[in-house]
Amino acid sequence: ACGVAAALVGGGRARARTRMPDWRPPRGLRGLAGLRDDAPSEAHGADGERAGRPRGGRRSGGPAAGDQAGRRPRAHRADTLTHCSPHGDYCTIVPMDLRPVALGTSVTTYDPSRPTPAAIVSGEVAAHDAPHPLSVFDMFRIGIGPSSSHTVGPMRAGLAFTTELTTLKPPSHITIDLFGSLGATGRGHSTDRAVLLGLAGYDPETVDIETVESILPALASSSMLTLPSGTQVPLNIAEDVRFVPRTVLPYHVNALTITASDEDGATILERTYYSVGGGFVMIQTNDDPQNPEVSSLATSQAGVGIDVPAPHPFASGAQLLAACDASGLSIADLVRTNEEAVRPHETVNAYLDRIADTMFDCVDAGTSAAGILPGGLDVPRRARALAGKLAERLTGSQLSTDEAGAPSGASPAAGAHYPAARAWVSTVADPMRAMDWVNLFALAVNEENAAGHRVVTAPTNGAAGVIPAVLGYLVTHCPETGSTPGVAAGPATEDGAVTPLAHIRMTADSSEACSDAPESHEACTTRRRALVHDFLLAATAIGALIKTNASIAGAEVGCQGEVGSASAMAAAGLAQALGGTPQQVENAAEIAMEHSLGLTCDPVAGLVQVPCIERNAIAAVKAINAARMALWGDGRHTVSLDVVIETMRQTGNDMLSKYKETSEGGLAVNVVEC
Numbered sequence: 001a002c003g004v005a006a007a008l009v010g011g012g013r014a015r016a017r018t019r020m021p022d023w024r025p026p027r028g029l030r031g032l033a034g035l036r037d038d039a040p041s042e043a044h045g046a047d048g049e050r051a052g053r054p055r056g057g058r059r060s061g062g063p064a065a066g067d068q069a070g071r072r073p074r075a076h077r078a079d080t081l082t083h084c085s086p087h088g089d090y091c092t093i094v095p096m097d098l099r100p101v102a103l104g105t106s107v108t109t110y111d112p113s114r115p116t117p118a119a120i121v122s123g124e125v126a127a128h129d130a131p132h133p134l135s136v137f138d139m140f141r142i143g144i145g146p147s148s149s150h151t152v153g154p155m156r157a158g159l160a161f162t163t164e165l166t167t168l169k170p171p172s173h174i175t176i177d178l179f180g181s182l183g184a185t186g187r188g189h190s191t192d193r194a195v196l197l198g199l200a201g202y203d204p205e206t207v208d209i210e211t212v213e214s215i216l217p218a219l220a221s222s223s224m225l226t227l228p229s230g231t232q233v234p235l236n237i238a239e240d241v242r243f244v245p246r247t248v249l250p251y252h253v254n255a256l257t258i259t260a261s262d263e264d265g266a267t268i269l270e271r272t273y274y275s276v277g278g279g280f281v282m283i284q285t286n287d288d289p290q291n292p293e294v295s296s297l298a299t300s301q302a303g304v305g306i307d308v309p310a311p312h313p314f315a316s317g318a319q320l321l322a323a324c325d326a327s328g329l330s331i332a333d334l335v336r337t338n339e340e341a342v343r344p345h346e347t348v349n350a351y352l353d354r355i356a357d358t359m360f361d362c363v364d365a366g367t368s369a370a371g372i373l374p375g376g377l378d379v380p381r382r383a384r385a386l387a388g389k390l391a392e393r394l395t396g397s398q399l400s401t402d403e404a405g406a407p408s409g410a411s412p413a414a415g416a417h418y419p420a421a422r423a424w425v426s427t428v429a430d431p432m433r434a435m436d437w438v439n440l441f442a443l444a445v446n447e448e449n450a451a452g453h454r455v456v457t458a459p460t461n462g463a464a465g466v467i468p469a470v471l472g473y474l475v476t477h478c479p480e481t482g483s484t485p486g487v488a489a490g491p492a493t494e495d496g497a498v499t500p501l502a503h504i505r506m507t508a509d510s511s512e513a514c515s516d517a518p519e520s521h522e523a524c525t526t527r528r529r530a531l532v533h534d535f536l537l538a539a540t541a542i543g544a545l546i547k548t549n550a551s552i553a554g555a556e557v558g559c560q561g562e563v564g565s566a567s568a569m570a571a572a573g574l575a576q577a578l579g580g581t582p583q584q585v586e587n588a589a590e591i592a593m594e595h596s597l598g599l600t601c602d603p604v605a606g607l608v609q610v611p612c613i614e615r616n617a618i619a620a621v622k623a624i625n626a627a628r629m630a631l632w633g634d635g636r637h638t639v640s641l642d643v644v645i646e647t648m649r650q651t652g653n654d655m656l657s658k659y660k661e662t663s664e665g666g667l668a669v670n671v672v673e674c
Helices: 118-121 146-167 180-185 191-199 209-222 318-325 331-339 345-368 383-395 434-450 466-479 523-547 563-577 584-595 612-632 641-654
Strands: 005-010 014-017 080-082 091-093 142-143 172-177 224-226 233-236 240-246 254-261 267-277 278-285 295-296 454-457
Touching: 091 331, 118 563, 142 146, 146 180, 146 191, 146 254, 146 267, 146 383, 172 191, 172 318, 180 240, 180 254, 191 209, 191 240, 191 254, 209 563, 240 523, 254 331, 267 612, 278 563, 295 318, 318 331, 318 523, 318 584, 318 641, 331 563, 345 383, 345 454, 345 466, 345 523, 383 434, 434 454, 434 466, 434 612, 466 641, 523 563, 523 584, 523 641, 563 584, 563 612, 584 612, 584 641
Parallel strands: 172 240
Antiparallel strands: 005 014, 080 091, 142 454, 172 254, 224 233, 254 267, 267 278, 278 295
C-alpha cells in the first residue's frame, strides 16, 4: 500500500497507483514573471516511485483536439516548443509562433501552438512572454458552484469530450476516473455531477439550476445518461464514476480521464483533462503517461485578446506601476485600454455590467433562501436570518420572523433576538454597521455557491463571495456611488432585506439608490456604474498577476491562493474606486495578500462550506481594511506585491498536500462530521 501497485482500472489497462505525494507544480510552472522552479515533472510516492498515469491521448476513432494544428508539449520557454526524449537525455527545441492573430479571426479558431489564457495560467506560456495579460473575460466567469477547479473545470471537460464524441461511433459505455484532489474531495465538490452535466451537453455558464439538481436523481432512477446526440448510454454512478485520490498524475493534481467504449469493450475515445484553477482546463494530446504533452482546451474566448499585443503589457506589479507612470493612466484605465485593443468599448462595458449584476443577483438569491445546505454536514443557511435581523436594527422596526429569521406573520418584539446590552449594534448609531452587511453579502454568495447555484468565479468559486461583498459595500455605503449615511441610502430593507441589493443593478433602473444625491439621477447612476467598472478592472490586474506568477488553485497552494487572492483583488478594486493612485492600489492588494499567507485549504468533508463560507466574510472585511490602510498612505511600503506573490507561490510549494484541498489535514480531520 505504501509503494506502487499495479491495478486494473477500466478496460483491463494496468495503471500504477501510489500514495498521494506532496505534489509540486510541474517543471515549467512559473515563478514571478516567468521564473521557474526546478521541481520534478512527475509526482512521486512515499518511496520515491513515480505515480503512474493513464493514457490521455487519442486512442482511436477520430482526430485529437489538438491534432489538426499540431501538438504542443509543456514548454520550457514560452517562445519555443521543447520535445524531450522519455529519459530526458536529449531535447529538440522548435520555435513557437507568438505573432498576433488578425483581429478578424473567428473566436472559435484554435491553434494549440499559440498562447491562450489556460496556457498562461498553467505555466505553458510564461507571463512575461504572453503578448497580452489575462483579461477581465478570463478573471471573471459565470458558472455554478461549489468549485471552479473541481466543478466548473470538470464540467467543461465533460462538455468537450461529448462534443468530440458526436463525430464518432455512438458509445455503449462511459467511465470517468477522478484523480488526485478531484478524487479526494470530488464528492463534496460535486465533481461527479459536474462531469455528467458536461457529458449531457450542458455548459456551466448557461445550465439552469433545476437541471443541475435533477441530473443525479434522474440517473439514479434510470441508469441512463442521455448525450446531446440523443444517444442513451447505460451508466451506473457507483461503478462508472471512480474516485482515485491516491493516484496523482504527473502534470497536475486535478486530473480526470473520460473513456467511451463500444459494446465489445473497445475504446472509442479516451481523454485526460487537467483542471488547473479558475475553470481553466488543459487537455493531454499524447499517449505517453510519463511525458504528457498538453494543450489548452478551446473556449469561446480563447482566440480573443490573449494573442494580440496589449498597448500596455505587464507581467509583474513593478511593470504594472511603470506602465501606469509612463502612460499617466490609472490601473483601471490601463486595463481598460488593453481590453479595448481587442474588443469594442460597448462589449467590455456590457460584460462588466453582466458580471456585476450576476454578483448582485447572487447576493439577493442567497438572502432569499433558507434551509440546510446539501452534502451531509447539515450546515444551515444563515444569510436570510441575518438579513432580517439587520433590517430590524437599521430601520428600528419590529419585523416578524419565521423559523429562518426572515419576515413572516405576527412575531416577537425586535429586541428578542439581542441582549439589551448591545441594542445599539447595527443601528444607525453604530459606526461599524457596514461590517455586518459585508458579512451578510459574503455569506449569501457562498451559501449559494455551496448549494451548487449560479455564481461568478472571482477568481475561484470557493472565494466567490469576497469581491461581491466588497462591491456591495461600495455601492451601499460609500458616498462615491451615491450613498449617504443613514437608512435610506444603504441596503434595501423592505421586507426584512430579503433582497438587499435589488435596487442596484448596472442594467436596470435604480432610482432609489441615488434619491438622496444632490446630482441628477442619471449622473449618479452613470458615476456609480463607472466606479463599479473601475473596481472590476483594477481587480482584474491584480488577479492576473497572481494567476500567472503563482496560483489561485487551492489544490496547488492552499486557500491563500483562493481567498487570499480574492481579498487582494477586492482591496485593489475598492482602493481604485475610492480614488487611489496606482501605488495605493498596489499597496492595498499587497496588504491583503501578505496577511493571507499560509492559509490552508482544509474543507470539512470535502464540502465548500466549513470553513469556506465564513472565511469569505473575514477576507472581505480584511480587503476593506487593507484598502483603507493603503489610502491613508502615499503608496510607499516595504514589501512589494511582487514579493508577496512570489512568497505565496513558495509557501504553496512547501505546503504539505494534506493542506491543499484533499481534506486529509487541518479542520477536515479535527471536526467531527456527525
